[in-house]
Amino acid sequence: MQNIVILAGNLGDAPESRTNASGTTITQFRLATSRPRYVEGRVLRDENGYRVQDTEWHRITCFNGLGKTVQQHCDKGMKVLVRGRIHYTKWTDAAGIDRYGCEIIAETVDFLSWPKQTENDEGKFIDDDDIPF
Numbered sequence: 001m002q003n004i005v006i007l008a009g010n011l012g013d014a015p016e017s018r019t020n021a022s023g024t025t026i027t028q029f030r031l032a033t034s035r036p037r038y039v040e041g042r043v044l045r046d047e048n049g050y051r052v053q054d055t056e057w058h059r060i061t062c063f064n065g066l067g068k069t070v071q072q073h074c075d076k077g078m079k080v081l082v083r084g085r086i087h088y089t090k091w092t093d094a095a096g097i098d099r100y101g102c103e104i105i106a107e108t109v110d111f112l113s114w115p116k117q118t119e120n121d122e123g124k125f126i127d128d129d130d131i132p133f
Contacts, residue, residue: 027067079112
């Protein structure tokens with residue numbers, strides 16, 4: 001049995017990290033994937049002739065070293081390829097209603113576009129060769 005997910009898309013916002021009580025770093029971001037909309041087997045186009053796209057948003061969660069790398073080098077709009085697994089959660093809210101959620105637990109994140117530039121301690125931008133991926 002396998003639970004494998006592969007998504008390629010754009011980050012919707014900058015990744016956010018937090019550390020839990022046991023010291024695990026948890027980094028989360030939203031990933032947008034798009035595909036053309038079809039009507040009667042044909043690609044739907046708008047009034048200007050452009051393809052109409054359907055966009056889906058995915059919650060991505062990374063842990064520890066992978067999360068730190070994503071936090072350091074990713075920014076809004078960057079293209080990434082995420083490999084991981086689907087994780088479903090169920091909880092009861094304050095009103096006693098059962099709620100459900102779905103997220104992707106990332107095992108690898110490949111950068112498909114240039115990462116954001118970072119400055120070193122001397123205020124100079126780091127060379128691409130110094131980035132650990």
